Amino acid sequence: MNAPAPIRYPSRSSIVGEDTQIRRALPNRERRLVGAWCFLDHLGPVQFAPGKGMHVGPHPHIGLQTFTWMIEGEVVHRDSLGNEQVIRPGQVNLMTAGRGISHTEDSAQEGAAMHAAQLWIALPKEEKDREPAFSNYADLPTADVGGWRATVLAGTALGLTAPTQVYTPLVGVDFTSAGAADNTLPLQADFEYGAMVLRGEAELAGEALPQGELLYFPPGRTELRLRTSTAAQVLLLGGRPFGEPIMVWWNFVARTHEEIQQAADDWNAGRRFGTVRPGSTAKPLSPPSLDGVHLRPS
Secondary structure, X not given: OOOOOOEEEEOEEEEEOOOEEEEEEEOOXXXXXEOOEEEEEXXXXXXXXXXXXXXXXXXXXXXXXXXXXXXXXXXXXXXXXXXXXXXXXXXXXXXXXXXXXXXXXXXXXOOOEEXXXXXXXXXXXXXXXXXXXXXXXXXXOEEEEOOEEEEEEEOEEOOEEXXXXXXXXXXXXXXEEOOOEEEEEXXXXXXXXXXXXXXXXXXXXXXXXXXXXXXXXXXXXOEEEEEEOOOEEEEEEEEOOOOOOOEEEOOEEEOOHHHHHHHHHHHHOOXXXXXXXXXXXXXXXXXXXXXXXXXXXX
């Protein structure tokens, strides 16, 4: 039986923090999730002007894990649990929001270059109100396959298992090449997958993929050929279809409008989310108004 055809979804430009431009691939109007991955921003590569950098002020999260894959530059994470962590290239910062946490993100050096992928993972119903937590993963497993350097960021791939603590069946792998590379990767038939080019260009399953697009592969595929003729970097995400309707609004993942409204009210009133460790120069973020808006899970 032939594998289902891949589907292309364009990313859209957005702004995070004060003025940092990103390309947002998830959520998309037609595609909200890939497994439990419910958010994907590609930041950079960008060279900030002298005295400039990325600064995202205190803001809250519920019902998700934030997952930062750092490629170039350094960012300081501070949170309401008292953690302060510099994330460096080749590392993952994983923050589990659970019932509620707040944090900031700031460039470690002004005027520096930056390149990163910022992702969210939706927590399943039985884990969405768990205690918040934070971990930095500086040592991730790697393998050289057909000219690609594969770094397993989450889950298991290529016989390697990442140490990152996740709560649903999923996988994340970064593929980087210094030149021409070609390899066929085994996939799990019960997983859906999404791929995004972070640098250069690549071809996946015979489909040319430039930067700025997410290529989605429905369940049923058992392998994926990944090739490039030049230096490139590709992020591959996958997971078992989530199977739970969720709503993603502002910085929250929830099941009901009431959960979202309560989280927004708590943040505005200074409840529930604690106080972020001092150090960021950016102002706290405020949620948009929910007046007249009725959110529905999808």
